[in-house]
Amino acid sequence: MSIAYFWSRSLLGNRGFLWLLLWCNLLGTVYGYYWYAEQMEYTVANNPFWQVIFVPDSPTASLFFTIAVYTLLYPPRTKFGYGFRLLIEALAVVTSVKYGIWAVSIIFAGYAQGSPLVWQDWMLVLSHSAMAIEALLYVRLFKLGETMLIPAVAWTFLNDTVDYTYGVFPWLPVQLMDDIASVQYFTFGLTLFSALLAWLVIRQARR
Template identity: 45%
Template sequence: MILLLLAINIPGTLYGFYWYWGQLQNTPPQFLIFVPDSPTASLFFVFVLIAFLWKKNWPIIEALAAVTLIKYGIWAVVMNASTGLLGGSLNWQHYMLIFSHAGMALQALIYSPYFRIKSWHLAIAAIWTLHNDFIDYFFGMHPYLSSYLMPHISSVAVFTVSLSVLSILTVYFVSVRNKQLKLTIQ
């Protein structure tokens, strides 16, 4: 199963970086690492899967993968669907993005029981994710949004930060608190 997920996530990650290529060419160097949101999330998960093959856990990378896969998975689904709801026409690429990003969030939830995330690992992932939101919406480095969404950029920013907090809390309850409760009961 891990090899199958690598066979899906590696090309998906590469395609994601290709998708951001135009935006990356116009990004100031200090922001480059924060621009390609979804491919960076799936790259974290690729590293997690490689560690699993080596029978290892890299908890900081697991925390980064879990939070960002959930966040950007849901974010892309909502942004693409919102474009359609606001009158934009959706083509096969929009639907591919909707299904592939839903899969990102789902795989984070499915694999979270195997993660060894502690509170401090999650704190690092939270700082990364919220800092990324700040860069995206304060400095305008957010991913490309359709012309149907741009008039609602303030709402998109509020939604994005809220989704970050929800993703962090989800990982806390699924991966951190759940394991703490199991240790307490034993």
């Protein structure tokens, strides 16, 4: 068996593998919202309620990808459903790449400034790396086109804006709290990078 089989359409599109992927991402999403529970409670208690939706960035990206996998298993049959599928796929790709890279980068940036690496950090590094990789692999099976990246990028920039305007960005290692401006610039830049990477991968996949 060639190693290329592990990212081939025959494996990625296999229904059994898709179900496994869906459950892994669904469980990861649930755990992700649990991980953010304390910050979400804090936000609800201290900020306008609407801002809480912008707190759990990675779990929401994982949720988008979980729904996108579900639509591969059960493709929508209506125009509205098809449009919804394209939007979810675009959101899944852009946000999974963005927050996958973001989380890993922040963990190691904190470590570089003295934050200890514990087993939860390594778990997050592995799971968030997988988020970015799986999103890029599944572009070949998704139906989204380049145009759908526009609303996905708009949503992600909105999320960044709310995060750093109202202070509801994911809690950082204490060592990075004096580098908020740098983290903010990195976050906005990573949204643009993720959109560009998604665009390039879509163009390549359509050839």
